[in-house]
Amino acid sequence: MIKRSTKQYVDNKIEQNPSWKILDIGCGYTAHEKANVICDIKDLSNFYKNKKFIQLDGKTLPFKNKEFDFVIASHVIEHVEDVTFFIKELERVSSKGYIELPTSLEDNLVFENKNDHLWHMEFNDINQKLLITKRTQYIEPVITVSTAKKLAKYFKQSLILELFWEESIEFELVEKDNINFEKISRLTLLRKFFSKILRNLIK
Numbered sequence: 001m002i003k004r005s006t007k008q009y010v011d012n013k014i015e016q017n018p019s020w021k022i023l024d025i026g027c028g029y030t031a032h033e034k035a036n037v038i039c040d041i042k043d044l045s046n047f048y049k050n051k052k053f054i055q056l057d058g059k060t061l062p063f064k065n066k067e068f069d070f071v072i073a074s075h076v077i078e079h080v081e082d083v084t085f086f087i088k089e090l091e092r093v094s095s096k097g098y099i100e101l102p103t104s105l106e107d108n109l110v111f112e113n114k115n116d117h118l119w120h121m122e123f124n125d126i127n128q129k130l131l132i133t134k135r136t137q138y139i140e141p142v143i144t145v146s147t148a149k150k151l152a153k154y155f156k157q158s159l160i161l162e163l164f165w166e167e168s169i170e171f172e173l174v175e176k177d178n179i180n181f182e183k184i185s186r187l188t189l190l191r192k193f194f195s196k197i198l199r200n201l202i203k
Contacts, residue, residue, distance in 0.1 A: 005164035010098040020069035026076035063093045071097035078117040096166040106159035111141040130171040
């Protein structure tokens, strides 16, 4: 089961279960404060001196089956080349967890995402399934990560997918039809923006 959720809901759930063993994977320097174990491809052992840090070397997560009560993967899956294997690994090491992802809109708007992200994610609310497609740059980026975080305070559902899963992560790799794909340039957007302003001034 996988469904839309909120980080606040997940934080409350974690707070209510202080005995949980929690893994935060691929978190960089922003691990969840309640995580017992941190795992990342970078050596961040000096940064997480008060927590157990394990550096990831290879695709397989260095943990036993169902070793954790909860696993957090925030803004990680879009970077992973073998996305199917990674999702199966999340299911293997824990029985439930939280996944946070950029929406296709946020992914297209942010400069830093252009070269770092491999996948676009959408959520099918009817079938309760994560839909994964190869990344397509529909529009030239116009904002930075820091700006996106500020915008997320007001447009969170448009920019971020927050998902809670238990027992299994239903997902599907979808082939995208780009036959009629037309990239939107920043120049086109600016022209339309200023054209609208001029029309309003003339009225």
